[in-house]
Amino acid sequence: MKRILLIEDESSVVSFIRKGLSEEGYEVSVALDGNQGTHMAMTYEYDVIILDIMLPDKNGLEICKEIRIYNKKVAILFLTALGTAENVVLGLETGADDYLVKPFKFIELQARIKSLLRRTDPAQLAPVAEPYLYKFADIELNDLTKTVKRGETVITFTSTEYRLLLLFLKNPKRVLSRTEILDQVWGVDFDMGTNVVDVYVNYLRKKLEQNNALRVLQTVIGMGYVLKDE
Incomplete structure (x- = not known):
């Protein structure tokens, strides 16, 4: 219970x-x-x-x-x-x-x-799938140890931020809509009535873009967000 x-x-x-x-x-x-x-x-x-x-x-x-x-x-x-x-x-x-x-x-x-x-x-929770290392540009996520590095810098995330970043790393260069993100990260298939996705994307950006690092989370107006380094 x-x-x-x-x-x-x-x-x-x-x-x-x-x-x-x-x-x-x-x-x-x-x-x-x-x-x-x-x-x-x-x-x-x-x-x-x-x-x-x-x-x-x-x-x-x-x-x-x-x-x-x-x-x-x-x-x-x-x-x-x-x-x-x-x-x-x-x-x-x-x-x-x-x-x-x-x-x-x-x-x-x-x-x-x-x-x-x-x-x-x-x-x-589903068992961890292989491979457990996800890399994009200079970002590396180890899903066994639940650690994230950008370059040589270890970055600490909350559990929700971590799941959101993992979703983007599993879908590099693919535009993810807010509805899809809500479903995959929050487990709901309806509009939560808030800008919670936008808020958490901004959280990720602040942590990933420390020391003037290149922005990799891009906004696609009217569609959602995409992980790319171009």
């Missing part, structure tokens, strides 16, 4: 989510304020944490940052009424894996949770 921590102070939302997820077979724990949520997230093990931003005592952004200091693996989903692009970017930058805006449909929340679990549960 997968364990979910819901950190939310709206009783109607708590009741709706807990009932729906319990019926789907999840074990749901609830924290009604920021301090309680932080304590539970640090004390017990969960597969997914669903986190509001506007909470009593401590906001969700602070909680997410604190969790990520000690736990890099647990999947974190922001569920909040703050739906501007700036809020989405800020939420992802604190370490969240996904961001869903209220009001929402339960079927979409359920799909997001399943996608997060597929990405974080080793039992559901």
Whole structure:
């Protein structure tokens, strides 16, 4: 049984989510304020944490940052009424894996949770295929050790950034649409309603283009992105 921590102070939302997820077979724990949520997230093990931003005592952004200091693996989903692009970017930058805006449909929340679990549960991951080394220009990714180098510089990526880079390295010089990227990296085949793909491509660019390195992730206007060195 997968364990979910819901950190939310709206009783109607708590009741709706807990009932729906319990019926789907999840074990749901609830924290009604920021301090309680932080304590539970640090004390017990969960597969997914669903986190509001506007909470009593401590906001969700602070909680997410604190969790990520000690736990890099647990999947974190922001569920909040703050739906501007700036809020989405800020939420992802604190370490969240996904961001869903209220009001929402339960079927979409359920799909997001399943996608997060597929990405974080080793039992559901496909075995590493050979070859495990992916190279493009001066970039080298070792999918056994999960390390990435550009030239002689080792670059550290979050799990989502890593999966996105691996997708591009597996498809060099091929234009990938945002929809295809969402499907392959986030495991959803519908529009997430945010510019999450654009945000993460920019994250990759910033890390790959340190020390004035050549840009290899190119934008194809109206179509998507492509990995090329021309």
